[in-house]
Amino acid sequence: MTTTTEAVDQVFLYIFGISVVLLLAITATMVWFVVRYHRTRQPQPQASPRSNLWLETAWTIIPTLIVLSMFWYGWQGYTTLRNVPEGAMDVKVSGRKWSWSFTYPNGRVSDILVVPVGRAIRLDITSEDVLHNFFIPAFRIKRDAVPGMHTYEWFVATEPGSYDAFCAEYCGVAHAAMITTIEARPEADFDDWYQRKYETKEEQENGRQQLATYGCTGCHSLDGSKMVGPTLLGIFGRQVKVTRNGQEHSLIIDREYLKRAIVDPQAELTQGYPPVMPAYNWLTAEELEKIVEYLEELQ
Template identity: 55%
Template sequence: MNPQIVSTTETVDFVFFFIFGISAIMLLGITAAMVYFVVRYNRKRHPHPTSDKASNLTLEVVWTVIPSILVMGMFYYGWAGYLALRNVPEGALVVKATGRMWSWSFEYANGKLSDKLYVPAGQPVKVDIHSTDVLHSFYIPAFRVKRDAVPGLESHVWFNAEQPGSYDIFCAEYCGVAHAAMISTVEALTPHEFEEWYRGEPAAAEADEGEALLTRFGCIGCHSLDGSKKVGPTFQGLFGSSREVLSAGQKRTLTADEEYLKRSILEPAADIVEGFPPAMPAYQGQISEFELEEIIEYFKRMAGAKKTQSLGEQLMLRQGCVGCHSTDGSKSVGPTLKGVFGRQVKVLRDGKELTIEADEQYLRQSLIQPQADQVQGYPPIMPTFGALPEEEIEALVEYLKTLQ
C-alpha cells in the first residue's frame, strides 16, 4: 500500500473488511461443521465409538496450513496499513494540535490559531499532536485516525479530506469532568477558500487579542462567552461582577476585579466559584505577564459592552424572547437572532413570498406586528409587543444589531 495514493479511510476500511470477512467465513464454517457433527454423530445413533483412527495427516496439514495463511494474511495487511498510517505523504500541510482540559487548539506555520482544524480538501494534512496537561486522544472518526496526546511526547496522524465538509474531532481518552465536551471539527474547504482563510491575518489580529489568547489557552472549552452554561462560569459580564466563592473552605463574596482575575488564572484553586467543580488547571508559569494583562483587558472590554447592551438583553430575557429564539445560531422554535441584523429573510406577506433585508424597520415591525411578515419555515405563534414603550423597542433593536 502506497500512503501517497491510498487514503487513511481506504487503508483502515480495507483491513477491517478483510479481517471481518475472514472471521465471518470462519464463523459460518465452524458453526456448520458443529451442527453437522452434532447431527451426524449423535450419541443415540452411535452409542459406542467405532473409529480406530489414531491420526489423519491430511486433516492436520489442512487445519495447520490454512489458519497460518489466514493469520499471516491479516498480519501483512495490518502491518502494511499501519505503515500507511504512519508514513506521511510528501507535501502534506503541517498543523500543530494542542490538547488541554478540555479543548483542542490548532496552530499553523504562519502563526494562525484556531479552535477548529481548517484544511484544504484533497491535500494530505499532518497533525502534530501535543498535550499540556493530562492524557488525551485525538480522534477523527471520518478519517479513521486516532492517536494519544501524551504530555511531553510528540506524536502525529495524517489524513486527506477528499471532499469539502465538516467532520467531528473527539477526545477518545477520559481526561476529566468535561471530557465529553472536548469536541471540535475539521473544516475541509476548497483549495481557494482555504488559501483565502490561511493567507488572512493571524488569529490574534483577526479578532480581539484577548479572545485569541482565550482560544490558544483552551479557556473557551470550559467557559462560554455568551452566558451559556459550561463546565466553568461564563465570561459574559465577568469583570466587576460579584462572585460567591469558597476560599479555604470558607464562603465569601468577592468582586471580579483585576486582582481576583489574576489569581483565578494563576491559582484557580484559591477561590472556587460555588456550583462549579475545582477542575481548572493553574497557569502559573505557562502564561506571560503581557498575555495575562491582555486577557484581563479583554474581560474589561466585555464588561463595558455588556453595560451598553444590558437594557436590550434584560428585555430579551424579561419578555421571554430567548425561550423561542437562540442567540448562538442553534435551531429553536423561532429563527435564531444571531446575525439577524442585515440578513436576507424569506417571508410571507399577504400570502406572497418575498425576500427582504432585516433592517431596523423590519426588526421594529417584527416586534410590534410579528404576523405582518412570517418567516418561512416557522410557525406564526409570536405574540405582539406593541404595548412596549418606545425606548424599550429601541433598546431591543439596538441589542439585536449587536448579535453578529
C-alpha cells in the first residue's frame, strides 16, 4: 500500500528533479552563449539561420513529454490520495472556532486524534461554523472543512509519534491557535485507549473532558494565560464588567452566570474580549452541570 506521504513525496521529487536539471541546462547554455558570442569574439554581427527544423521539433516535443510525465505522476498521486484503502477506520473530524474534535466509531470523542500505527484512517471532515482546513504536514494531507458539507482524506502513520495538525484556512482571531495533535500508538496501546470513554475517572466527573471536547480550551486557558477569551482559572467568584442590552453592569461570576454565559454568551458580553463565542444551547443539563462544577473547582 502506497501511503499519502509516499505519493506526494514521489511527485514532488520528480518535478523538483526535472526543475533542477532544466535550471542547470539553461544556465549552462546561457553561459556558453555569453562566452561564445561575446563582442571580443564576434565584433561584427553575423548572419543567423532563419529556421532549424530539428531544433524546433526538439524544443516542442521534449517539453511536451516532460509536462505529460508530470501530469501522469501527479494523477497517480491524486488517485492515491482519493482512494481510501479497504478496512480503514472512520473518524469524524469537526472544526469549530477555534478547535478540532474527533468522534470514533464507538462514540468516543476526543480533542486529539489518536490512531493505531500501520492502519489506514479515513477522516470525515466538516465544520460547525465557518470554513476551516484540516492540515497534517507529516502525512501530506490537507482538506477544507466546510459548513453543511462532508469532505474526506486518509493517511497511515507508519511509526509511533506525535504529529501536529493545523487549520490552514484563516477563520478568525484565534486561527493561529487552532492546533491539535495526532498521536500514533502501537495497536495494543491504541486498543486500550479506544475502549475507555474518558482518560480518567476524574475527568469524567469534573467536566474537563467536556471543555476539551466542545472546544472551550481553544479560546479559554486553564492556567491563567491570555487567549481569545478570559482564562477559566479562578473564574468562579471573579468580578467582571459586562454589557447587557447596551448598558454596562458589574457582577460577580457565580453558577447561574456561568450557565448563562455558556448557553447564551451574546446576552452578556464581557468587556475587553471580542463577541465571538458561539451559543452552546444544545448541551444537556447534565453536561452543563459538569462543566460548571469543574469551573467552580478550578482555583
